[in-house]
Amino acid sequence: MHIARNWRVKKQRYSLHGEICHHCGAKVFPPRDICPECAKPAYDPLQLSGQGEVYSHTTVYDAPAGFQHQAPYALALVRLEEGPMLTAQLTDVDPKEVHIGMPVEMVTRKLSVEGDEGLIQYGYKFRPRMMARAA
Amino acid sequence: MRDVAIVGIGQTPVGELWDKSLRQLGHDAIRAAMADAGIEQADALFVGNMLSGELAGQEHLAALLADFLGMRGIEAAKIEAACASGAAALRVGTMAVASGMADVVIVAGVEKMTDTLPAETTAGLALAADQEYEVAEGATFLALNAMLMRRYMHEYDIPHSAFAPFPVNAHHNARGNPNAMFHMDISPARYEKAPVVAPPINVMDSSPICDGAAALVLVPARRAAEFGSGKRIVRIAASASAVDTLAVHDRGDPLFLEAAYLSSHKAYALAGVTPADIDFFELHDAFSIMSVLSLEACGFAQRGRGVDLGESGAITLSGRLPITTLGGLKARGHPVGATGVYQALEVVQQLRGDAGPNQLAHAHIGMAQNIGGSGATIVTHILIGED
Numbered sequence A: 001m002h003i004a005r006n007w008r009v010k011k012q013r014y015s016l017h018g019e020i021c022h023h024c025g026a027k028v029f030p031p032r033d034i035c036p037e038c039a040k041p042a043y044d045p046l047q048l049s050g051q052g053e054v055y056s057h058t059t060v061y062d063a064p065a066g067f068q069h070q071a072p073y074a075l076a077l078v079r080l081e082e083g084p085m086l087t088a089q090l091t092d093v094d095p096k097e098v099h100i101g102m103p104v105e106m107v108t109r110k111l112s113v114e115g116d117e118g119l120i121q122y123g124y125k126f127r128p129r130m131m132a133r134a135a
Numbered sequence B: 001m002r003d004v005a006i007v008g009i010g011q012t013p014v015g016e017l018w019d020k021s022l023r024q025l026g027h028d029a030i031r032a033a034m035a036d037a038g039i040e041q042a043d044a045l046f047v048g049n050m051l052s053g054e055l056a057g058q059e060h061l062a063a064l065l066a067d068f069l070g071m072r073g074i075e076a077a078k079i080e081a082a083c084a085s086g087a088a089a090l091r092v093g094t095m096a097v098a099s100g101m102a103d104v105v106i107v108a109g110v111e112k113m114t115d116t117l118p119a120e121t122t123a124g125l126a127l128a129a130d131q132e133y134e135v136a137e138g139a140t141f142l143a144l145n146a147m148l149m150r151r152y153m154h155e156y157d158i159p160h161s162a163f164a165p166f167p168v169n170a171h172h173n174a175r176g177n178p179n180a181m182f183h184m185d186i187s188p189a190r191y192e193k194a195p196v197v198a199p200p201i202n203v204m205d206s207s208p209i210c211d212g213a214a215a216l217v218l219v220p221a222r223r224a225a226e227f228g229s230g231k232r233i234v235r236i237a238a239s240a241s242a243v244d245t246l247a248v249h250d251r252g253d254p255l256f257l258e259a260a261y262l263s264s265h266k267a268y269a270l271a272g273v274t275p276a277d278i279d280f281f282e283l284h285d286a287f288s289i290m291s292v293l294s295l296e297a298c299g300f301a302q303r304g305r306g307v308d309l310g311e312s313g314a315i316t317l318s319g320r321l322p323i324t325t326l327g328g329l330k331a332r333g334h335p336v337g338a339t340g341v342y343q344a345l346e347v348v349q350q351l352r353g354d355a356g357p358n359q360l361a362h363a364h365i366g367m368a369q370n371i372g373g374s375g376a377t378i379v380t381h382i383l384i385g386e387d
């Protein structure tokens, strides 16, 4: 992906900037201009916590270009505690240890290395939740 | 609106067709369909294709095919909706004839996936997913389906072996289809031992990368008797399409194919039928999990119970709801942008009584459903054989 294309999504990719709909209260990630729940043009910024749990997961052996150096890697659908779900790699974990319902937290890591110039993309991955959380 | 009939069909074998170019494949299927319909010219050509730009560096595909076929002067356009491109093209062709804007329309589906390295083809298929929020995170098409399958097995407490009847049935049926890619049976034991490619999905859950082309000739139903060679006239009783979120993670319930529910139920209403009236169903078994989710969303099974139709034998040629009667995506093959046209063509073969050893005893109303991406575009057609 081109440099400008990555620059445009840096807020959401580096720090999980989402949105909250001021019509219906839906929490939205990634940001979009029309609420997916009520279809009204409404969006206020929302900083997501990065805490969530594994909804489902698999292991990618046959990695696409840019990801081959990481294969095999665990990939998951992560349900954030605010509600939205996202697709992300799991890191700092043996893929065989991953299970549905596993508590995870967001970290920023190298996502992929692109092309001959070795352009590196950074973004969110999730790892097993490290610390007991204050109630 | 006018009723629309299919009066010509043509196809190439599906497989690794190294001796045939993209344009040659399109040519062969279209010429066969034109001969079947008894036509020399058409008003328009709509071509379903997903990857010609990415894998062959060739866009503007419909103009190329019309030129190569000696049909300069007609209208032609490529229709792209990922793996649902074929059925999306059929729907555009249907709209053109139904509206009266064209009388004789050729709908083709063409795909060439084996000239490139497997990694390039896989990357091409991933173009159907969200580039910024699925693919940039390392997702592949296979991985997205694997996560759906794992969640399904978890939520309904279903073992992987419960999916075996779907590829077993597809492979068995492909043996009776000379145009299918594979002609060997697989056993449930072989299914369970197949190499895992993205857990829990194994090789036998996944449709193959291949080449192929299929074509249909559409005309107004009241003129259908002027065409063809006296074969049973097949009417397009319903054509319906719906979209869902592009990304799997944006769906409120990823295990329910909303677009399959919407397009199938629109189609039932248009055709004036219920799921119980459907004699057979060419569904989109790109992965075993997609067969099950499609059967549930279309109203053939309760949620979590789609696998029961496999276990009971209902999906076999002699069952209550035969599916993938000529091999499906798993064993006929899945040349992505062509698949939706193959499905409709195979429904026509059954309705005409031309399905050879796989001919169903009762084939009056057939349904075809073509799925783009992991469920973002779903197109459903219901075809009826006229008496």
Ligand SMILES: [Zn+2]
Binding pocket: A021, A022, A023, A024, A025, A026, A035, A036, A037, A038, A039, A040, A042
């Ligand atoms: Zn809203």
